[in-house]
Every structure is written in C-alpha cells, then in structure tokens.
Amino acid sequence: MIRDILVNLAQGVEKDVACDFAASLAATFGAHLTGLSVAYEIDVPPFYMGALPTDFIDAQVLENQAASEKASARFSASAAAAGISHEVRTLSASLGVAANSFAEMARLFDVTVVCQPDPDRPGPEEVISETVLMESGRAVLIVPYVQTKPFTAERAVVAWDGSRPAARALAEALPLLHRTKTVEVFRVTRGEDDDEAGAEVVRHLARHGLTAAVRKLPVGSGESVASAILNEVADQGADLVVMGGYGHSRLREMIIGGVTREILSTMTVPVLMAH
Incomplete structure (x- = not known):
C-alpha cells in the first residue's frame, strides 16, 4: 500500500x-x-561575483525565500482542503544540491510526485525530475503540467520491454494498478519477438488479483517508440502509464534522445517511472 508520499513544490x-x-x-x-519547498540560492561562479551588485543578490535571495514561503502556504491549503495528514519541509540550497537532497529524501517514501517540465516556463523541474528518477531508487510519478483532474487510474497502460527499469516500475505500480478497472500490457516490438513475454506479465499480475490484456505493436526501425506508447494511451483513453525510465545510461539518452526523454517532453497523462 501507499502510505507515505513526497511531492516537490x-x-x-x-x-x-x-x-x-x-x-x-x-x-x-x-x-x-x-511537501519539499526550496528557497533556491543564487549559484554564481566566483569570477562573476564582483560584477554583481550586493543589493541585487540580496534582493534575489529575499525573492526566492518569499517564493518558497508562498509555495509552502499553497501546499498547506491544498492538503488541508483534501483532509489529509501533511507536513512541509524547507531547504535553502542551489538547484544541484536541492535536486540531490530531494532524491535522497525520496528513498524513504513510497512514491514521489513531480511535475513535468513546462517548455514555455523554464524552471528547476527538469533537473529535479531526472535526478530523483535516477538517484532515489524509488518510483516517481510525473504529472503533466497541464493536468487538471485529481488522481484516477481507471485505465492503465503498462509499457513492457522486459528491462530491469520496467520490472521495477511494474512492481512499484501495483498499489495503483489495484485501483484500476482496465490494465493493458503494451509491447512495442521490432524484428524477432518473444510472444510469451506479454503473457508472463499477465500471469504475474493475475497472481496479484489483477486482470490484464496484452497488445503488441510492431514498429519499423525509423518509428518512435515513445510516439507508439502515447498513441496507445490516447486510443485507450488511459489515465496512467507505467514504464521504466532510462534503459540506457542517462548520458547516452541525453545524446541520442531516448524514449524516457521523449515521453517526459510529450506526455499527456501521469506517468509512473522507475529506474
């Protein structure tokens, strides 16, 4: 069961x-x-320090502190309205330190919730989400920045490729999947494929009291796996995706693209990932 949740504010x-x-x-x-609320410190290289007026730095520190306090107050109001047990933790740190601290915190929570980076509003979300996914060792639930609905998981798509990250994501998602009405194991295949792989996932889920169907979609070498997953989500009217994150090293994914980064940039429903 999910008893302890962490969210980045x-x-x-x-x-x-x-x-x-x-x-x-x-x-x-x-x-x-x-909820973790961060008052971000100004991370200025030493050789630039002399070029910045002291009053500018002081004003920026005060502005960031005020933004953190506002985020904390908004969180407390949202949690109180939901009638849930809650607490706020605060941190004053640079973005890099904050991201690593958040990932360390997440190791002792059942699931961590972060927001998808908004390309029209640059902010810390991309660094926070990638760091917690790679370093926490726990599940991360990424919410689209356009999300309007509260949590629901009536229809879930499990993107299964047989990898270690996919196995971790599936295991961590079981409490969420028990809230669903429909679970589909979606397999994107290229070339030769093991027809039994999807059936084994269904068998495993059945042992947990979950009924799932399998759908397999062959794609060509030039086709996008991420697009195939998102198209399936749209076709099924799914409201949750479960998948592994960063099957290759993060550096390689950053250089060549990768399914994880493409999903993070184009997702339209909440995605539970694990690495």
Whole structure:
C-alpha cells in the first residue's frame, strides 16, 4: 500500500498541479503527504561575483525565500482542503544540491510526485525530475503540467520491454494498478519477438488479483517508440502509464534522445517511472 508520499513544490505559479495531484493521491490511499519547498540560492561562479551588485543578490535571495514561503502556504491549503495528514519541509540550497537532497529524501517514501517540465516556463523541474528518477531508487510519478483532474487510474497502460527499469516500475505500480478497472500490457516490438513475454506479465499480475490484456505493436526501425506508447494511451483513453525510465545510461539518452526523454517532453497523462 501507499502510505507515505513526497511531492516537490513548484514556485512562480498560481496553481501547483503536482501538489494538488499528490494531495488527491494521498486522500485516495489515506497516506501522509510531505511537501519539499526550496528557497533556491543564487549559484554564481566566483569570477562573476564582483560584477554583481550586493543589493541585487540580496534582493534575489529575499525573492526566492518569499517564493518558497508562498509555495509552502499553497501546499498547506491544498492538503488541508483534501483532509489529509501533511507536513512541509524547507531547504535553502542551489538547484544541484536541492535536486540531490530531494532524491535522497525520496528513498524513504513510497512514491514521489513531480511535475513535468513546462517548455514555455523554464524552471528547476527538469533537473529535479531526472535526478530523483535516477538517484532515489524509488518510483516517481510525473504529472503533466497541464493536468487538471485529481488522481484516477481507471485505465492503465503498462509499457513492457522486459528491462530491469520496467520490472521495477511494474512492481512499484501495483498499489495503483489495484485501483484500476482496465490494465493493458503494451509491447512495442521490432524484428524477432518473444510472444510469451506479454503473457508472463499477465500471469504475474493475475497472481496479484489483477486482470490484464496484452497488445503488441510492431514498429519499423525509423518509428518512435515513445510516439507508439502515447498513441496507445490516447486510443485507450488511459489515465496512467507505467514504464521504466532510462534503459540506457542517462548520458547516452541525453545524446541520442531516448524514449524516457521523449515521453517526459510529450506526455499527456501521469506517468509512473522507475529506474
């Protein structure tokens, strides 16, 4: 069961979609919700320090502190409205230190909720989400920045490729899958394929009291796996995707693209990932 949830609190927004989604998730499971609010420090290289006026730095520090306090207050109001047990933790740190600290915190939570990076509003979300996914060792639930609905998981698509990250994601997603009405094991295949792989996933889920169907979609070498997954999500009207994150090294994924990065940039429903 999910009893302990962590969420990263957004700043500079009127509505924190990850915060509200995490509150609804906690209410569904009767879980405790912890929000982390960061007052980001200005990370200025030493050779630039002399070029920045002291009053500018002081003003920026005060602005970031105020933004953190506003995020904390918004979180407390959202959690109180949901009627859940909650607490706020605060941290003053640079983005890199904050991301690593958040990942370390996440190791002692059942699931961590973060927001998808918004390409029209650059912020810390991309660094936070990638770091917690790679370094926490736990499941990460990424919420689209356009999310409006509270948590629901009536129809889930499990993107299965047989990899270690996919196996971790499936195991961590079991409490969520028990809330669904329909589970589909979706397999994107290229070339020769093991027809029994999907059936083995269905067998495993059946032992957990879950009924699932398998759908296999062959794609050509030039076709996008991420697009195939997202198209299936749209076709099925799914409201949750479960998949492994970063099957290759993060550096390689950053250089050549990769399914994880493409999903993170184009996802339209919440995605539970694990590495």
